[in-house]
Amino acid sequence: MHLSTESAAPTPGTVRPGGRTARTRSAVRDAVLTGLAEHGYPGLTVEYVAERSGVHKTTVYRRWGGVEGLVADALDLAGEDAWTPPDTGNLEGDLRALAREVTETFGSASAAAAPTAFIAAAFQSERAAQALRDFYTERFARCESVVRRAVDRGEAPSGSDAAAVVRAVSAPLFFRVLITREPIDAPLADQTAAAVAAAVRAGAYLPARR
Amino acid sequence: MHLSTESAAPTPGTVRPGGRTARTRSAVRDAVLTGLAEHGYPGLTVEYVAERSGVHKTTVYRRWGGVEGLVADALDLAGEDAWTPPDTGNLEGDLRALAREVTETFGSASAAAAPTAFIAAAFQSERAAQALRDFYTERFARCESVVRRAVDRGEAPSGSDAAAVVRAVSAPLFFRVLITREPIDAPLADQTAAAVAAAVRAGAYLPARR
Known part of the structure; x- marks a missing residue:
């Protein structure tokens, strides 16, 4: 049920519609997760996310506003998975x-x-x-x-x-x-x-x- | 039972021996707590602690090494209180x-x-x-x-x-x-x-x- 890169990764047949926009969001999200894991929140920068994701810095600023917006959106995206709780029968x-x-x-x-x-x-x-x-x-x-x-x-x-x-x-x-x-x-x-x-x-x- | 400034503050009759050294440690601890609360760990500096506590920066470096040592010692000091768990009878x-x-x-x-x-x-x-x-x-x-x-x-x-x-x-x-x-x-x-x-x-x- 937890916030992990793995659970948020798309699996074949589950990619949501959205094309380039969805791919951009996903690439940015991956860069945020990598940046957080490597540098922590205090070391995360828009420059790092732009470079790592290959999305232009001005696009990142325009769509996400800054680091806080990037982290919040990565969390929103993590919440969009199809996880369901276990059902063992008791x-x-x-x-x-x-x-x-x-x-x-x-x-x-x-x-x-x-x-x-x-x-x-x-x-x-x-x-x-x-x-x-x-x-x-x-x-x-x-x-x-x-x-x-x-x-x-x-x-x-x-x-x-x-x-x-x-x-x-x-x-x-x-x-x-x-x-x-x-x-x-x-x-x-x-x-x-x-x-x-x-x-x-x-x-x-x-x-x-x- | 929790880490609070209040619980760590000395009360009359409970001041431990140590004189000037203990007072210095306590002043530095108070400055660390204030700095953490105001700026968080990423914003805490030896300079801030020295200025706030009135203890010379070279003394802080010599005795605590740096920010990590300051935080660790403040925690050690918080653990030295006389707290005991409640005893309500059940x-x-x-x-x-x-x-x-x-x-x-x-x-x-x-x-x-x-x-x-x-x-x-x-x-x-x-x-x-x-x-x-x-x-x-x-x-x-x-x-x-x-x-x-x-x-x-x-x-x-x-x-x-x-x-x-x-x-x-x-x-x-x-x-x-x-x-x-x-x-x-x-x-x-x-x-x-x-x-x-x-x-x-x-x-x-x-x-x-x-």
Whole structure:
């Protein structure tokens, strides 16, 4: 579900219409991701993006305004993928698969580079922070189907706070990787999923508890 | 429990020995926190810290080496406070108090400035990341007494993974404030505490589950 260069790359048959404009946007987005990964947000410049993407600097300025606009648009584009949450047939399995995606993303330096760079940029740019908020709001809304299916199967009490559940299963992993700077691994993902599933079953995510 | 200017400030009767050296270190630390909050890590300079603290630039270079050393030492100093975790008499109450500390810290712009700046700096400096890891490792080790007391009272199964429990109750709040950029509030802190307490009671944090 995460912000990675890989997930945003087009695959055969999925290229959206748009021709040259879409190709330009995609080339610029790739240059932004590479620049963020190599130099971080403070070192990203329009000059770098123009040179790396082969798109003229005046075109970059005209269409994106500057570095903040470039980062925000790269995030918007990352949100346009066709990702759907896992469907393993039971709540704990789905939560485990979601948690494992986080450990897999951050276990790979190339997959971790883009999400890490976007999250770092949001500390320095309010526009990047807004784009990140929009990205995660939409992404976690997709994840909520995991909880709806669990309610339909009778695994979760009706009325469980799906938004809180899907965030709770990612949070301890992101928290360690990007805030407390501690290692994460698949057993930790599984423990996190087991804990959240147990809390759901116990009714701790019913609205009365908020 | 969090990295704030307030918690690190000396209170009467608690000033540690050290005289002029300790006062210099404290003045430099205050200048680092102010600089981080005002300019962020990319804008922090030894010149700024020297001017703001009144400590000569050559002294700052000699004792701290540069900006990375300044940030790391400010974090070390923040870890030297006398903070102890809440003791409300029951597990969910203690977890709720821990979670509420996070919402209170990030609900106040002045209290949030230092932790946010340190966490942002760790994206750009490996030395800051190591200092942050050390800070949180030590801080969460203090928090584990909350789980040990719950085991002693028979509220939590013996062998529960205390390190995971105390991180799980903070993580969804930090995740929203600093990663997904969503709002947090006291009811969310309470929901998080209720969920983690329910998972503990269900045995989801027993080591066999990892």
